[in-house]
Amino acid sequence: MAKYYVESGSLRLIVDAADARRAALWAVHRALEHILPNEEEELDVDNLPEVEPVGTMVLGDAIRLSERGFENFDVIQFETLEIVSEWSQLMLALSNMESELKAA
Numbered sequence: 001m002a003k004y005y006v007e008s009g010s011l012r013l014i015v016d017a018a019d020a021r022r023a024a025l026w027a028v029h030r031a032l033e034h035i036l037p038n039e040e041e042e043l044d045v046d047n048l049p050e051v052e053p054v055g056t057m058v059l060g061d062a063i064r065l066s067e068r069g070f071e072n073f074d075v076i077q078f079e080t081l082e083i084v085s086e087w088s089q090l091m092l093a094l095s096n097m098e099s100e101l102k103a104a
Contacts, residue, residue: 005070008080009060012070020065020076021083028080028087031058059084 004023006013011031017023035058059080066072 002067004065004067005072006063006065007070008063009058011058011060021078023065024063024078024083025087025090027063028059028083032084032087 001016001018002023004015004017004020006015006023006027008027008031011027013027013030015023015026017026061080063078063080063083064075065077066075068074
């Protein structure tokens with residue numbers, strides 16, 4: 001596993017991952033897990049706090065990763081929306097698998 005220095009918006013995180021894309025997915029997961037409700041919490045859509053859209057609270061337009069350190073010019077870059085979309089699909093797949101296991 002490689003060590004990646006991940007930066008996006010106000011997010012700065014060091015991640016060990018097999019590749020840069022997986023590091024970006026984990027960084028998105030870490031950023032969004034603090035914003036979205038967990039399994040025990042129910043989302044009350046009628047009483048949501050007034051905040052900016054989820055993706056702009058912490059993350060910028062791009063996720064930059066380097067194996068050399070923060071603020072480095074030698075980076076791999078992904079569009080945040082692309083990674084958040086992939087993360088969302090993974091979370092949906094996991095949720096569906098969990099529901100199927102509970103039903104069995």
